[in-house]
Amino acid sequence: MLKKNVKIALAVVLFFSIKDLLSGGEIQWVNTLVFGIIIFLLFFLWDWAKEPYDWSKHKR
Numbered sequence: 755m756l757k758k759n760v761k762i763a764l765a766v767v768l769f770f771s772i773k774d775l776l777s778g779g780e781i782q783w784v785n786t787l788v789f790g791i792i793i794f795l796l797f798f799l800w801d802w803a804k805e806p807y808d809w810s811k812h813k814r
Contacts, residue, residue, distance in 0.1 A: 763794035
């Protein structure tokens with residue numbers, strides 16, 4: 755789960771870095787990295803929320 759989220763965030767950072775480099779010549783590192791971190795957190799929380807809670811572990 756974690757590897758997939760890191761790969762997605764890294765792909766987003768690389769995409770926006772290459773886009774900035776090709777369009778303007780200057781890469782905005784802070785914006786790109788913050789956006790990558792936000793994407794990572796959103797996908798991580800999405801995967802975490804998809805796993806059902808085990809309600810029976812409190813009944814033991």
